[in-house]
Amino acid sequence: MRDSPKTGSARAGIPEYDSVDVSVLVIGAGAAGARAAIELAERGVDDVLVLGKRSHGDAHTTWARGGINGALGTHDPEDSWAIHAADTLNEGHFLNDPGKVQTVTKRMPGLLRELDDWGMAFSRTEDGELDQRFFGAQSFRRTAFAGDHTGESMLNTLVDRAQELSVPYRENVMITTLLADGDRVYGAVGFDADTGDYLLINAGTVVLAAGGYAAIYNRHTSRDDENNGDGPALAYDAGAALMDMEFVQFHPTGMAVDEDDPEWEPWSGRLVTEAVRGEGGHLYNAEGERFMERYSPDQMELDARDVVARAIAQEVAEGRGTENGGVSLDLSHKSRSFIRERLPRMYERFDDLGVDMASEPVEVAPTAHYGMGGVAVDEHGETSVDGLFAIGETMAGVHGANRLGGNSLAETVAFGAVAGERIAQRVDGPGRLPDHVVDDYAKPQLRDLAALAGRDGTHEVSSVFTGLQNLLWEHAGILRDEDSLRAGLRELDTLRDRVSDLDVGPITSDSFEFAVDLGFMLTTAEAVLRGALQRTESRGAHYRTDYPDTDPDWRRNIYYERADVGGMSTHTETVGTPSETVQAALDEGHELDYHQLE
The missing domain is CATH 3.50.50.60 (FAD/NAD(P)-binding domain)
Structure with a gap:
């Protein structure tokens, strides 16, 4: 990789810029790029x-x-x-x-x-x-x-x-x-x-x-x-x-929060990992019904994401949503030690916000997650x-x-x-970077x-x-x-x-x-x-x-x-x-x- 001195032309409205020569440029430093x-x-x-x-x-x-x-x-x-x-x-x-x-x-x-x-x-x-x-x-x-x-x-x-x-x-x-x-x-x-x-x-x-x-x-x-x-x-x-x-995949379980509360508002839509359901979490509407029995009696909360997301949206649309426009995700039937071992980040996040996952449910609603x-x-x-x-x-x-x-x-x-x-x-x-590419595009x-x-x-x-x-x-x-x-x-x-x-x-x-x-x-x-x-x-x-x-x-x-x-x-x-x-x-x-x- 070679860096060149700054070039540019203020008269032509082109700012000074650094030039870099490299065989392979990887744009993005997440898992795929790394x-x-x-x-x-x-x-x-x-x-x-x-x-x-x-x-x-x-x-x-x-x-x-x-x-x-x-x-x-x-x-x-x-x-x-x-x-x-x-x-x-x-x-x-x-x-x-x-x-x-x-x-x-x-x-x-x-x-x-x-x-x-x-x-x-x-x-x-x-x-x-x-x-x-x-x-x-x-x-x-x-x-x-x-x-x-x-x-x-x-x-x-x-x-x-x-x-x-x-x-x-x-x-x-x-x-x-x-x-x-x-x-x-x-x-x-x-x-x-x-x-x-x-x-x-x-x-x-x-x-x-x-x-x-x-x-x-x-x-x-x-x-x-x-x-x-x-x-x-x-x-x-x-x-x-x-x-x-x-x-576009709408994940069934993003955080549903009071967006007027400054402590909770930054967490609106943030992912509540599917692992909560994978470890046995249950979904309930505001009437206390485990509603996935109506939509997917065989696979329940672990049906496909689109199925669960539409089910939650339907429950909310029909007036069975929770206070913040979602449903309840409950893992309280599991032991505290199990939750802290299997879902440590989730437990800590909600604990910091004053919610104990081991004794009470969390509110969730669909959220845009993946293209x-x-x-x-x-x-x-x-x-x-x-x-x-x-x-x-x-x-x-x-x-x-x-x-x-x-x-x-x-x-x-x-x-x-x-x-x-x-x-x-x-x-x-x-x-070699062709002159016409520099002139016409760069x-x-x-x-x-x-x-x-x-x-x-x-x-x-x-x-x-x-x-x-x-x-x-x-x-x-x-x-x-x-x-x-x-x-x-x-x-x-x-x-x-x-x-x-x-x-x-x-x-x-x-x-x-x-x-x-x-x-x-x-x-x-x-x-x-x-x-x-x-x-x-x-x-x-x-x-x-x-x-x-x-x-x-x-x-x-x-x-x-x-x-x-x-x-x-x-x-x-x-x-x-x-x-x-x-x-x-x-x-x-x-x-x-x-x-x-x-």
Whole structure:
């Protein structure tokens, strides 16, 4: 990696910027980005730079608490990678890419053991094996975990391994555009949020591991400054296609709080891990009914996330919700020692807020949690733009119409390894950044960023930001219909006008960062609304009240691309078929028997 002296031209309105040359640029320092960088380093590729939007080790991965899937068979030796794949396809309502599903499920047992070898603090059985718990819609206990802080423990393990391998890293850097001409990628432009320096990075290969887009909703499990759609929007603007963007998973159990209480308000929508239900938690409405008996008498609280989320929404809509618009999640029938051992972070969080999980329930309600859609990629994670890869939550294909709990962390390490292997076979230095790319793409972006910093506009960034989140929740939430989706698209056009006239602080301010985020969010919001409008059926996390049935003819993926003359265009493609091994597992009809937990 080579840094060059600052360059720029104040006369041309182009600010000074630092130039960096690197063979592989990894955008995103969560689990997917870290695992890709580790794979590259282990294969002898040392000219790599990992960029983190936040400080080192502070990525959204840490909020994935419940566990990571892999068919180890610790408790259920009859489990297999093929049954894991079958569960994933069933949960995804068969819109998943079967090849990508097979890649993840076949690799995960080995990757779990690898994490164990690297020192991850997995919870263990009395025999010292990696313990595994039930998660919703899984046929067997295959979710390995570290208490209820699995993502945090996993990311710490990956960061430590990357540091052992001396992987270069920069923190608090935000990428605002990729340098691409539609055929291949050449690098990126961004800024350092600490110093205010602008950056131009020349890279032979770019890996997008920048997360998903759940934070375009006003109730979500992310922080407002992450999962704003950076990764998908950067790829889309570079000429890559997006896929499945209409499928947004609403986790059944986000925290339902009194938003007028300053102590509780910051926790609104934050995840109450599925592990609480996996360890035997019961859901009750305000009338004391264990209502999942009406919706899913066989699988109860551990049915698919979309089923449980819609059931809770229905209970609240029919007037059986709790004070803060949710339902009660109760684990008080378990012992205090059990809860503190199996769910330490959850116990501590609620205890700090004055709620004792061992003696009283907590209030929960659905919250936007995960985007199943993302960038369309091949079997190695590469997009249609040569040299541009997308992995982790930024990519599409593994989860289909609804994600199986425990598969998000699995996807990050599996495709981090897959992409790293592929890139290592092809890496050939930074390459030369063509003059036309600098003139046509880099300099205009640097000029626009300089003009945005300190802009004296009409609209407050925070107000427009919140307005966009409210728009998505109202018009493309758990329950959707044509009139509301069309109204959402009209309102989105109005918001675009406001985004063009923002009042923005200096480059190191939060308002500058959120103003950049708004650009990404507009792209992902439009894709969600357009896809939800086009898909005239209900499937998985996408539920149309005016088309409540699943239509077999809609077993197709929607792709989103930039039109030749402005705007967003879409087309559909049919889904592939599973391998014979996975189809055999599907035909066997494995299914969780919830009542063995009682």
